[in-house]
Amino acid sequence: MHTNALFQLALGLSSPWQVARSEFDAEGFDGRGQLDLHIDFPRGSRFGCPECDAACPVHDTVEKTWRHLDFFQHQALLHARVPRVSCGEHGVRIVTVPWAREGSGFTMLFEAYVMLLAPQMPIAALARFLRVTDKRLWRVMHWHVGDARESVDMSQVRELVVDETSRAKRHSYVSLFVEPAVRGEDGEMERSARVLFVAEGKSHKTFTDFAVDLKAHGGAALKITDVCMDMSGAFQRGAAETMPQAKITFDRFHVMKLVGEAVDDARRREVKQHPELKGSRYTWLLNPQNLSSKGAQKLEGLSRLNLLTSKAYQMRLNLQELWAKASAEEARRYLREWRKWVVRVARRPTDPDAVWVLEKMRSLARTMRENEEGILNYFRARQTSGVIEGINSMVQAARARARGYRNPETFKTMIYLIAGRLRFQLPATH
Numbered sequence: 001m002h003t004n005a006l007f008q009l010a011l012g013l014s015s016p017w018q019v020a021r022s023e024f025d026a027e028g029f030d031g032r033g034q035l036d037l038h039i040d041f042p043r044g045s046r047f048g049c050p051e052c053d054a055a056c057p058v059h060d061t062v063e064k065t066w067r068h069l070d071f072f073q074h075q076a077l078l079h080a081r082v083p084r085v086s087c088g089e090h091g092v093r094i095v096t097v098p099w100a101r102e103g104s105g106f107t108m109l110f111e112a113y114v115m116l117l118a119p120q121m122p123i124a125a126l127a128r129f130l131r132v133t134d135k136r137l138w139r140v141m142h143w144h145v146g147d148a149r150e151s152v153d154m155s156q157v158r159e160l161v162v163d164e165t166s167r168a169k170r171h172s173y174v175s176l177f178v179e180p181a182v183r184g185e186d187g188e189m190e191r192s193a194r195v196l197f198v199a200e201g202k203s204h205k206t207f208t209d210f211a212v213d214l215k216a217h218g219g220a221a222l223k224i225t226d227v228c229m230d231m232s233g234a235f236q237r238g239a240a241e242t243m244p245q246a247k248i249t250f251d252r253f254h255v256m257k258l259v260g261e262a263v264d265d266a267r268r269r270e271v272k273q274h275p276e277l278k279g280s281r282y283t284w285l286l287n288p289q290n291l292s293s294k295g296a297q298k299l300e301g302l303s304r305l306n307l308l309t310s311k312a313y314q315m316r317l318n319l320q321e322l323w324a325k326a327s328a329e330e331a332r333r334y335l336r337e338w339r340k341w342v343v344r345v346a347r348r349p350t351d352p353d354a355v356w357v358l359e360k361m362r363s364l365a366r367t368m369r370e371n372e373e374g375i376l377n378y379f380r381a382r383q384t385s386g387v388i389e390g391i392n393s394m395v396q397a398a399r400a401r402a403r404g405y406r407n408p409e410t411f412k413t414m415i416y417l418i419a420g421r422l423r424f425q426l427p428a429t430h
Contacts, residue, residue, distance in 0.1 A: 007037055011078075011099065016045035024074070029131075033074035040081060047095045049087040056085035059092050066100050067132070068107045075131065078107060104140070111140050112426035119418050122402040123410075138410055145413050148422035154196060154219035156182075159381075162229040162239075163251075163388040164202040165395055167411050174411060175199045175206040178419075180228075180387050193387045194421035198412040207238030228383035230254035231371050250374040251385040252323055258367065259316045260285050262360045266312040274307060284313050287320065308358070315342055315361055328379035335372065339365040391419045 008019040020040035028034030046055040061081035068076040084094045099107045106114075117126055118141055127134040157179050164173045177197040197213045199206035211221040221243045228249040229235045239248055263284050271277040283291065283299050291299060303310050319338055325331040342365040345358065368375065378384070395415055405411040416422060 011037070011039075013039065014098070016041040016047075017080075017098070018042075029075045035071040035074055035076040036079060037068075037076065038079045041083070045083075047083055047085050049085055049090055050093050050096055051087065051090040054087060054089070056087045058083040059086040060084050062094065064097075066105055066107045067110055069109050069113060101143075104143075105136070106140065108427055111144065112424075112428070114140050115144055115417075115424055115426060119398070119414075124402065138413070141413050141417065142409070144424050144426070145416045145420070145422065148424050149217075149416065149420070152196075152217050152420075152422070154179075154214050154217035157196065157214065157219045158224060159226045159383070160196075160224055160228070160246075161251075161383065161385050161388050162207075162227060162235060163385050163392070165392045167399075167405065167408060172408075173202045174408060174415070175202050176388055176391065176415070177206075177210045178388050178391065180383070192421060193391070193419075195391060195415055195419040198415050200408045200412075202232070202234060204234045204238035204241065207235070207242045211242045226381050226383060228381070228385060230385075231258070231367070231374070247377055247381070248374045249377040249381055249383045250371055251383075252375075252378055253385055253389070255368075255375060256316070256320065258364060259319055262364050263309065263312045263316050265360050266307075266309040270307055270309055274305065276302065276305070277307070277309065284309060287317065311345065311358070312361055315345075323378070325379065328376045331376055331379050332372070335368060335375065339368055391415075394418050 003022055004019040007022055011019070013019065017039055018041065019037055021038045023036045023038075024033070025036075026033050046057055048054065049056050061083050064080055064082050066078045068078050070076055078099065080097065082094060082097060084092050086092055096102055099109075101108060101111070104111065114126070114130070114137055117129075118137070121129075123134050123137055123141075127137055130137070159180055159182075161178045161180055162175065163178075164175045166172065167174050175198070176195055177199070179191070179194055179196050181193045182191040197210045199209045214221055222245060224243045224246045226249065227239050227243065227246045228251055229239065231250050231254065236248070239246060264281060267277055267281060267284055280298065280302060283295050283302070286295070288296060288299065315338075318341075322331055322334055322338070325334055342361050345361075395418060398414055398418060399405065399411070402414075405414065
């Protein structure tokens with residue numbers, strides 16, 4: 001088979017496109033070798049108008065070049081005279097070539113390769129591997145993620161899990177709106193969990209932005225029945241303004257995180273008077289059964305000292321029992337008894353440090369009272385932010401590999417790419 005015919009077959013070209021000639025320079029492209037394939041068409045060929053697809057004569061041509069997948073280890077470039085056709089209805093229009101999207105300097109196969117590798121490695125490293133600039137790769141990714149998101153169907157979204165994740169240092173965050181996995185009546189998985197929307201920041205306005213995006217994809221905020229989130233005032237305000245009919249579940253892991261923070265406040269308060277508390281932070285954050293043998297021994301020794309930290313820790317362990325209750329009513333009774341007990345204990349001390357520490361627990365008890373219904377909704381819907389924690393771990397791993405992202409848009413694009421369950425209109429690369 002003639003070399004040009006072989007390349008034409010490999011590229012999947014159909015009439016009137018054909019490989020007119022091929023050139024290989026072993027010293028080209030910085031001494032690494034370069035293959036140039038020149039694509040052309042016979043005189044008198046007609047092409048479809050991009051507007052109406054009517055077969056039209058060629059008006060003139062424009063020379064263009066695209067980067068293709070490497071030929072072995074050598075860079076491959078496609079060159080073509082791209083025709084502009086003269087349409088009787090739409091005038092002169094440039095045709096779309098079958099091997100590349102309009103405005104791109106890469107073939108579709110090259111872009112498919114980029115989208116395949118991008119979730120697996122830092123874009124800077126991918127740029128070095130492919131021998132292109134990272135800015136060009138980000139343009140490819142932004143375009144395909146944006147194109148894929150346009151066809152996302154959100155008409156059946158009824159449940160949400162919302163949380164924020166850090167984008168960079170100095171309190172830079174994005175908020176993730178995730179649809180948890182959807183199962184049918186038979187228990188079979190219908191849809192895996194997916195990130196629906198990524199909003200910059202973590203204010204109440206992120207809910208408004210999500211509602212607008214949801215509507216653009218066929219959904220409706222007023223059809224959302226359940227939202228699982230933390231107890232931040234901004235999220236509560238956002239949910240109330242955009243989806244007031246939805247039942248709010250305050251995530252159990254965030255509830256326990258608040259109690260854990262109160263225990264750690266106590267440890268920091270006492271460590272000056274009790275140096276033995278140094279290095280014990282993670283001891284107090286875990287349940288006894290999850291400690292190593294060394295950690296368990298350390299906890300037992302510290303517990304004998306009658307520390308305020310020990311009291312706060314015991315309150316945390318008792319609250320942990322809440323989630324094992326069989327029903328919302330049983331949990332309600334237990335939560336109210338826990339609050340009463342915390343308030344009683346907090347009234348006893350006269351020592352300033354003890355008052356300060358236990359006032360933290362009293363404040364936490366008040367927070368539990370004010371948000372009781374949202375906490376107890378867990379026993380109805382059994383929703384948690386576990387799905388987001390899994391997604392967040394993947395996102396932060398990608399962020400760590402990349403050593404951060406320069407701007408929110410690149411970070412958002414990577415999140416959609418990793419966890420958006422998007423369907424890209426790209427040719428197969430394997």
